[in-house]
Each structure stands twice: as C-alpha cells, then as structure tokens.
Amino acid sequence: MRAEDWKSFIYDLPKDFNPSSFIMDFLRENEILSVKRISFKSPFRSPFKVNNTVYVELFEPHLKSVDAFLLFVHGFGLTKRKKALYSFLPERLARLGLRSAFITLPYHLERTPPGKSSSAWFRDFNDVETAAFFHQAVLDIRSAVRLLKCDDTPFIAGISLGAMISVIALAVEEGLKGGFLILGGGNLERIVWRSLFRFFANEEGCGRRECHRLYRRYPDYLREVESKGSWRDVDLPKICFLFDPLTFAPFVRGKKVVMINSLFDAIIPLASALELWKALGKPEIHWLPSTHGLTVLWGRKIARIIFDKIKIGR
Secondary structure: OOHHHHOOOOOOOOOOOOOOOOEEEEEEEOOOEEEEEEEEEOOOOOOOHHHHEEEEEEEEEOOOOOOEEEEEEOOOOOOHHHHHHHOHHHHHHHHOOOEEEEEOOOOOHHHOOOOOOOOHHHHOOOHHHHHHHHHHHHHHHHHHHHHHOOOOEEEEEEEOHHHHHHHHHHHHOOOOOEEEEEOOOOOHHHHHHOOHHHHOOOOOOOOHHHHHHHHOOHHHHHHHHHHHOOOOOOOOOOHHHHHOHHHHHHHOOOOEEEEEEEEEOOOOOHHHHHHHHHHOOOOEEEEEEEEOOOHHHHHHHHHHHHHHHHHHHO
16 A cells, blocks of 8 residues: 555544444453453554454542543553553552543554564564554544543543644544543654664654755645645645644644653653644643653653643543
8 A cells, every 4th residue: 555545534433433342351450440451452453363352451440530431542562561650550540530541552562463573573664554553543532532531521631642643643533532641752763763762763664864955845835735634635745744643633632631751851852842832822831850760650740741731620
C-alpha cells in the first residue's frame, strides 16, 4: 500500500465495528476498588494474531465521586515493572472515586509477537509499519472508550508516546471530552533525531538527513491542513506527518486539555513540548522539576491534577 493511500482511511473505525463483544476476567479487589481485565478483538488486523487482542485493566471504585471515566495510555517500552509503576495513576484515581482504565498498546506485553521483547517490534518498524501501529493504537483506544465509558463522561490521559497517540484520539473520537498529555510533544523530526531517542531510531526507509529535508515542508503542510480543516484533502509529502501530533492539534482546540511536562526531559525536547502547546491553543500546562524517566515519581501530584480538573470541568 502506498503511503498516500493511508490518508483516506487512517484512524477510521470499520463500518461494521461492534464494541459490545468482550471477555471480562476478575483480577483483584479490596475495600476501596476492584480491578478487572477486559479483552476484545482489535478493529485492525495486524499480521500477528497475538497482537490483535486488546487488553484493558479496569479500576472501579466501590464509591464513585465523579461521573467520569479516564483511559490511560502508556509510553514506549512498557515492561511488567513499568506497568506496575504506571498503574499507580489509574489506581490512585480510582481511590479518589474516578473510574479509570489502563490499555496495553499494540506490540507491548501480552501483545508481543515471538522473537522480540515488548516494544522492540515497534522500535524496529519503518515508516509505513509505524503508521499501521498508530492506526491500530487509535482504533483500539476508540473501541475501549466506547465499550467502557458507560454513562460517564470519557477522558484520556497519555504519557510520552501515549500522549502523542492521545492527541490523535482526541481529534478523531468526538465522544472524548478532554485529555491530559503527560510528557507530550510534537514535531517528530525533532523528537526522533534531536533527543536521546536518536540512539534507538531506525533509519530504514528514512534516515536523519532525509527526515530533515522532508520536514522543511511540514510547516506548509500544517498550514494547509488547518486551512482546509482536514488532513485527508492535502497532498502528503511524508507518511509520518499522519502520526505527528501537530497535524491533529487544530482539531483538539475545542476540548479540555491539560499538559504536564518535565523541565529536564532529554527525550521530549522543551521545544517539542512548547510547539505542541502552541498548536493546541496554549492550554493549561504544568512543569515538573524532573527528567523524563523520573516523572513517574510525581504520580501522586499528577493524579491530583487530573482528578481536580475532571471534577471541576467535566
């Protein structure tokens, strides 16, 4: 499939999509909340069967304090240890009375095909394969939101890679009321080639020099997308423009968005965070005196920001 072909359908749910079929497994319970695992078929069929089942852990408080639901989207390189750290956020929010959930992205943990570790498949993808990853991730999120929101107002929260995916989800899923972008940024050329991420980047298909050359056209592309009100009606110089958060930021401005970033982030450069902030219309932003990897230690503060904003502004 040509890169140009992707823009006609990327992030669209199939017409026969039915979010009502799922399997629920009980995981644990205490006096405050219960945790269940929901699994369902991904709306997108990847080449790997193991990757085509979506897993979501649902944290349900016994006593709700707010009629809202939050879906949490993790970052790149999720391991069992990192998941235990990340899960502090949905669990903390459930303890505050907010229904929360944690979705596993494609090619991570249980969704990892044989032969590579969790997320290593994604790290080694070329541009078209990366577009397929983002497409599947957004469709899985849209499915999970529709399946689990019940009568609650749905929100999304993403960290790092999850924040980038969350921007796209906010742009295409009308039902999402707002989002919390933790360690998010825009302009993939800067993030991939001008941060520590460059040591992990795959140069297959588009190396550093080629990426720099093509991204000189990105500002004009963004202006045309915004003026036409669609990314589908604009010539596509580079497929990665279809998964750069800046492309979708104009379509999120009417929603409630809060950004949370770290001042000493070597993965998401300060310029990338500010570029996304401006593209989103300069929403509320909180700066943590932390690095990218240590932001998880600010989980209690982040959970409080999320809970307070949802309670006030839902």
